[in-house]
Amino acid sequence: MPDKEFLEAYPLYRKCDFNVPFISDDLPSPSINMFCPNCTSIQTYNMINHYVGYNYVGGYTIINEEIYELQYQCMGCKKFERFFYIKFDVQDKNVFKIGQDPPWSISINTKLNKLLGKNAYLYKYALTCESQSYGLGAIAYYRRLIEEIIDKLLNDILEIIPDSKKPDYEKLLLNVKKSKNAQSKIDIVKNEIPEILRSGGLNPLKIIYDNLSVGLHEKTEQDCLQISDELRTSIIFMVEIILSTQKSKKEFSEKLQKRLKKHSK
Numbered sequence: 001m002p003d004k005e006f007l008e009a010y011p012l013y014r015k016c017d018f019n020v021p022f023i024s025d026d027l028p029s030p031s032i033n034m035f036c037p038n039c040t041s042i043q044t045y046n047m048i049n050h051y052v053g054y055n056y057v058g059g060y061t062i063i064n065e066e067i068y069e070l071q072y073q074c075m076g077c078k079k080f081e082r083f084f085y086i087k088f089d090v091q092d093k094n095v096f097k098i099g100q101d102p103p104w105s106i107s108i109n110t111k112l113n114k115l116l117g118k119n120a121y122l123y124k125y126a127l128t129c130e131s132q133s134y135g136l137g138a139i140a141y142y143r144r145l146i147e148e149i150i151d152k153l154l155n156d157i158l159e160i161i162p163d164s165k166k167p168d169y170e171k172l173l174l175n176v177k178k179s180k181n182a183q184s185k186i187d188i189v190k191n192e193i194p195e196i197l198r199s200g201g202l203n204p205l206k207i208i209y210d211n212l213s214v215g216l217h218e219k220t221e222q223d224c225l226q227i228s229d230e231l232r233t234s235i236i237f238m239v240e241i242i243l244s245t246q247k248s249k250k251e252f253s254e255k256l257q258k259r260l261k262k263h264s265k
């Protein structure tokens with residue numbers, strides 16, 4: 001720690017475990033991939049400096065809580081910089097961000113915004129909760145969002161399913177229509193989603209299902225943040241795959257149409 005995912009994706013105050021003893025000279029310096037406004041694209045950033053408190057690190061063993069400033073520079077333009085302020089809690093063996101510049105983004109990309117339509121505000125509310133580490137609040141908004149978009153999402157999957165499997169999936173969709181809530185709808189189709197929606201053997205619909213089913217009363221805020229993180233990444237992954245598959249299918253059929261027209265002349 002800190003690792004790439006922690007720096008790129010964790011909101012402020014979300015705790016991340018690390019092992020002591022920890023020597024500041026050995027602070028890991030993973031490259032990260034984040035948006036650069038100069039390059040207007042996702043770029044690799046490398047850590048160019050880190051500071052403990054106000055002193056440049058010479059090599060101290062951490063014996064108590066310490067605050068670090070990490071300075072990252074975009075490797076594309078070698079100009080734009082990102083700063084992370086992280087605090088090590090040696091007693092509880094964890095590390096968390098206490099500041100970040102530019103701040104953790106709660107902006108929503110245009111494609112997702114369009115797809116979520118009038119429900120986009122639920123996604124933004126969830127992100128706002130996450131950015132403040134209110135895991136329970138974030139889950140409530142993600143659950144509401146899923147209830148609102150689940151019918152469209154499951155219908156859209158039909159379009160990217162191989163033709164030979166479409167009839168079976170369509171039958172399941174009839175049962176989906178009769179079901180009342182997202183959990184039971186997902187339960188019907190979760191094992192029938194196409195390979196393209198499974199990443200590294202993980203099934204995002206199953207992850208959503210499991211996280212909708214889990215009881216929250218005994219969960220800590222950190223557990224809740226883990227759940228909200230899984231809900232968000234599963235939703236985004238599915239939406240992005242569905243949109244890009246629809247887009248490439250459309251482009252392919254347009255190309256085919258053009259070719260056919262050309263040949264028929």
Ligand SMILES: [Zn+2]
Pocket residue numbers: 036037038039043074075076077078079080
């Ligand atoms: Zn750049």
